[in-house]
Amino acid sequence: MASELPSTLTKRTIRWGEWLAETAIKVVAGTSVLLILLIFIFVFREAAGLFSGKTIESENARHTTSATSDNKPEEYNPDAGADSTSTAPSEESTSPDVYNPEIEEIISPSESTTSAPVEIPAEKRTIWENLMSNVWQPVGENPKFGMQSLFIGTAKATFIAVLISAPLGILAAVYSAFFAKKWLREIIKPTVEILAGFPSVVVGFFCLMIVASLMQSLFGTEYRLNALVGGFGLAVAIIPIIFTITDDALTSVPKSYREASLALGASEWETAFKVMLPAALPGVFAAVLLGVGRAFGETMIALMATGNAAIVSASFTEPVRTLAATIGAEMGEVIWGSLHYNILFFLGIVLFIISFCINLVTELYVKKKLTKKFQGG
Amino acid sequence: MTTLSSQAINPAFIRRKKIIGFLAVSITFIAAAAVVSIALLMLGHFLIKGIGGVTWEFLSQAPRNNNTEGGIFPAIYGTTFLVLVMSLLGVPVGTATAIYLSEYAKLNSFFARSVRFGVNTLAGVPSIVFGLFGVGFFVQFIGSGMDSGFGNSTAIWGHPALIWAAATLSVLTLPVVIVSVEEALRTVPRELREASLALGATKWQTIWRIVLPNSMTGILTGSILAVGRGAGEVAPIIFVGAVYSLPELPSKVTDQFMHLGYHLFILATQSPDVEAAMPKQYATTVVLLMLTFVLNFTATFIRSRIRNKR
Numbered sequence: 072m073a074s075e076l077p078s079t080l081t082k083r084t085i086r087w088g089e090w091l092a093e094t095a096i097k098v099v100a101g102t103s104v105l106l107i108l109l110i111f112i113f114v115f116r117e118a119a120g121l122f123s124g125k126t127i128e129s130e131n132a133r134h135t136t137s138a139t140s141d142n143k144p145e146e147y148n149p150d151a152g153a154d155s156t157s158t159a160p161s162e163e164s165t166s167p168d169v170y171n172p173e174i175e176e177i178i179s180p181s182e183s184t185t186s187a188p189v190e191i192p193a194e195k196r197t198i199w200e201n202l203m204s205n206v207w208q209p210v211g212e213n214p215k216f217g218m219q220s221l222f223i224g225t226a227k228a229t230f231i232a233v234l235i236s237a238p239l240g241i242l243a244a245v246y247s248a249f250f251a252k253k254w255l256r257e258i259i260k261p262t263v264e265i266l267a268g269f270p271s272v273v274v275g276f277f278c279l280m281i282v283a284s285l286m287q288s289l290f291g292t293e294y295r296l297n298a299l300v301g302g303f304g305l306a307v308a309i310i311p312i313i314f315t316i317t318d319d320a321l322t323s324v325p326k327s328y329r330e331a332s333l334a335l336g337a338s339e340w341e342t343a344f345k346v347m348l349p350a351a352l353p354g355v356f357a358a359v360l361l362g363v364g365r366a367f368g369e370t371m372i373a374l375m376a377t378g379n380a381a382i383v384s385a386s387f388t389e390p391v392r393t394l395a396a397t398i399g400a401e402m403g404e405v406i407w408g409s410l411h412y413n414i415l416f417f418l419g420i421v422l423f424i425i426s427f428c429i430n431l432v433t434e435l436y437v438k439k440k441l442t443k444k445f446q447g448g
Numbered sequence: 449m450t451t452l453s454s455q456a457i458n459p460a461f462i463r464r465k466k467i468i469g470f471l472a473v474s475i476t477f478i479a480a481a482a483v484v485s486i487a488l489l490m491l492g493h494f495l496i497k498g499i500g501g502v503t504w505e506f507l508s509q510a511p512r513n514n515n516t517e518g519g520i521f522p523a524i525y526g527t528t529f530l531v532l533v534m535s536l537l538g539v540p541v542g543t544a545t546a547i548y549l550s551e552y553a554k555l556n557s558f559f560a561r562s563v564r565f566g567v568n569t570l571a572g573v574p575s576i577v578f579g580l581f582g583v584g585f586f587v588q589f590i591g592s593g594m595d596s597g598f599g600n601s602t603a604i605w606g607h608p609a610l611i612w613a614a615a616t617l618s619v620l621t622l623p624v625v626i627v628s629v630e631e632a633l634r635t636v637p638r639e640l641r642e643a644s645l646a647l648g649a650t651k652w653q654t655i656w657r658i659v660l661p662n663s664m665t666g667i668l669t670g671s672i673l674a675v676g677r678g679a680g681e682v683a684p685i686i687f688v689g690a691v692y693s694l695p696e697l698p699s700k701v702t703d704q705f706m707h708l709g710y711h712l713f714i715l716a717t718q719s720p721d722v723e724a725a726m727p728k729q730y731a732t733t734v735v736l737l738m739l740t741f742v743l744n745f746t747a748t749f750i751r752s753r754i755r756n757k758r
Contacts, residue, residue: 089652093552100548101559102541103566103626106619113584114577242479250473251480259480266487268744270680272709273733276716277490307490310483340469361572368574370683371709375717395576395683402579402687407588419580423573430572434565 107427114423118416120408202414207381207392209401209411216414220381224298224391225367228377231302231387232309232366237359239306240313247314248321249343260318267311275375278304283376292388294378299387301377305369309362316361320354320441321347350444357437364429368422370395394418494733501731511693515715516724520732525697526705527739530614530685531675533701538618539671542625546670549626550633551655571623575683582616582688583608604702611701613689620684621674628673628751632666633659635754665754669747676743680736682709692718708736 204217247259283300286292292299324347332342348355378390379400398415405412505519512518545563553560592606605611636659644654660667682690690710698705712732719725 086650086652089650092652092656096544096548097552097559099541099544100553100563103545103570103622104562105566106622107566107569109585110573110577110581113589114580117580117584117588239479239483242476243483246473246476246480250476259484262484262487264744264748265491265741266483268676268680268740269487269490270682270709270736270740272680272682272713273494273737274490276712276729276733277493279716281493307486310486314483338465338469340472344472364572364574368576370574370576371713375713395574398576398580399683399686402583407583416580416584419577423577426572426574426577427569430569434568 110423114416114419118413118420120410120413121417205383214411220383221392221394221397223383224381225393227298227387227391228301228305228373228393229363229367231298232305233359233363235303235306236310236313236362240310240358241317241355244314244317244321245343245348248318249339249347263311263314266307271308271369271371274304274307275372278372278376290388294388294390296376296378296390297388298377298391301373301391304372304376305366308369308372309365312365313358313362316358317355320351320358323354324350353437353440357433360429360433364426367393368395368426370399374399394422494730494737498730498734501727502734506731515719515728516721520708520711520735522694522697523706523708523711524735527679527708529698530610530617530705530707531678533611533614534617534621534678535671535675537615538621538674539625539667542622542670543629543667546626546629546633547655550630551659567623567626575620575681578616578620579684579686579688581619582612582684586612586615587688608687608689608704609702610689610698610705613685616684616688617678617681620681621678624674624677625670628670629663629667632663632669632754635666636662665750669750672743672747676740676747679743680709680740682707682713686710708732708739712736
């Protein structure tokens with residue numbers, strides 16, 4: 072050490088190893104930004120076929136040629152093979168059909184990934200008219216990709232989910248933050264964490280089995296799985312988010328607000344509802360917004376509990392099909408590179424952009440407003 | 449003012465206010481009770497109906513006879529394999545990002561803010577979009593790219609496989625890792641760093657020898673939380689490598705795999721005989737729930753101990 076010390080003190084050496092490590096860390100830190108870009112680029116890339124002037128007719132031609140040339144068996148049902156352990160060879164690139172058999176059954180050939188898109192130009196009818204229609208029937212001789220019903224279905228399910236979860240989550244957070252005794256709070260918070268820890272497929276299963284039957288016997292609905300059941304399932308998934316963020320927002324309101332209100336003679340509930348809740352409103356707004364973002368992007372619950380029928384209707388007791396569930400259900404069996412495949416990626420882009428915007432709003436608007444409010448900026 | 453003060457001593461007014469107050473508090477209590485009971489009802493329902501089905505045979509055998517007999521061993525194996533590969537891919541990247549954010553980032557530099565924004569955005573992306581990303585980027589771009597790069601005639605990499613599902617999930621769980629590791633790094637006392645720097649250690653030596661070893665438990669927590677999250681996610685892996693039945697266990701990262709959550713989904717929606725498969729469905733749910741809850745509780749426990757230490 073002693074002989075080493077002078078040299079390190081007098082000479083300023085550049086430690087290349089350290090420089091390398093620090094640079095590497097900075098580069099890796101950029102990964103998350105890069106990933107956001109990559110997600111956008113690559114999901115968009117796969118959707119790009121939509122914009123290159125593909126036509127339904129060319130798709131049809133391709134569909135029939137590939138259907139005859141392909142020799143893969145139609146294997147989407149677990150009981151297709153006698154022994155379930157020997158049905159799927161590991162090279163098979165397709166997942167099983169994931170439609171909900173209760174409502175509809177669409178059969179399509181599962182095909183290999185390598186089938187390249189065959190472009191047959193010179194057809195004038197564009198895909199856009201098709202996309203704007205209201206029938207979603209992606210498989211068949213004349214596929215229809217009307218996204219209207221999907222958007223309406225997503226909006227309905229999300230609306231119901233927020234209608235249930237926002238009051239529950241916000242009020243429960245108010246109770247936990249202001250009225251609950253300490254021991255009670257220590258029960259509520261971990262329980263909400265348990266709720267947050269439920270895998271969405273389990274929530275979906277619960278809705279499929281229990282909630283659906285319960286709602287049918289309660290309301291006597293025509294369809295067992297409908298927007299209401301799906302909306303409830305989504306609500307279960309987003310209650311923890313709304314609760315946690317609202318709770319954070321409420322507890323971050325300075326204590327002086329509460330003390331001032333109580334000192335002026337207001338009661339506990341007046342303080343909670345007329346002082347603290349309004350002060351935390353941007354945070355509550357963020358909570359609901361993030362809940363919305365989670366609800367419309369939630370796949371498994373929507374897939375299992377909404378009924379998955381693309382119907383344009385205003386009724387909440389009819390089945391709906393959401394954007395995310397559509398991707399989840401149809402991506403497994405779609406022909407890679409086909410128009411249908413492009414459209415599913417297009418739906419993915421829509422989901423991504425909406426979630427991105429929601430995050431942008433909460434990040435830029437809400438947080439700024441909150442810090443401004445409490446730090447007097 | 450006079451009206452107000454006269455109101456304040458008016459007994460009817462006071463009584464009405466008390467009633468409104470009672471109602472307001474009651475409504476919040478009912479909401480809290482509803483939230484708690486939803487969670488407990490779900491948990492209780494699955495435990496009561498499913499715990500009996502979780503036997504050693506169930507855990508150690510492959511499904512037979514359309515999933516009405518046998519067990520779920522291939523799904524447990526596949527899930528474990530998946531989350532292990534996922535951690536190997538995701539935890540180093542997440543840790544490095546967290547080190548940058550807590551040690552190097554200047555508070556308001558553009559890059560640091562972009563990274564934070566990126567992490568937050570990543571946390572909000574719908575899980576199904578990650579699945580599409582997995583197909584478009586990992587399978588189609590990297591996988592097929594590797595195939596043509598190595599000159600493979602058949603698709604060795606360019607098809608849905610465990611490695612791509614793990615990569616997709618590692619992207620999905622990246623924010624989880626980053627947030628908890630960063631929190632752990634910030635709990636390392638300032639004095640420790642200052643002492644190290646005062647002894648002549650460089651910044652990197654301080655981080656590598658002092659800060660990181662002292663936040664090992666935090667990195668562990670982050671990994672466990674990420675694994676808990678990743679084990680329960682089904683949507684991103686449906687078309688990036690998960691299958692509903694396999695002739696044999698996956699041995700290479702390019703194999704396809706069975707997954708607990710996906711298995712449950714198939715059991716619940718695709719069973720030819722829903723009633724016969726019911727006990728297996730509940731037992732599978734219990735196994736999946738136990739897996740995620742044990743992981744989450746371990747992580748919460750470690751985390752609360754770190755917080756108390758601070």
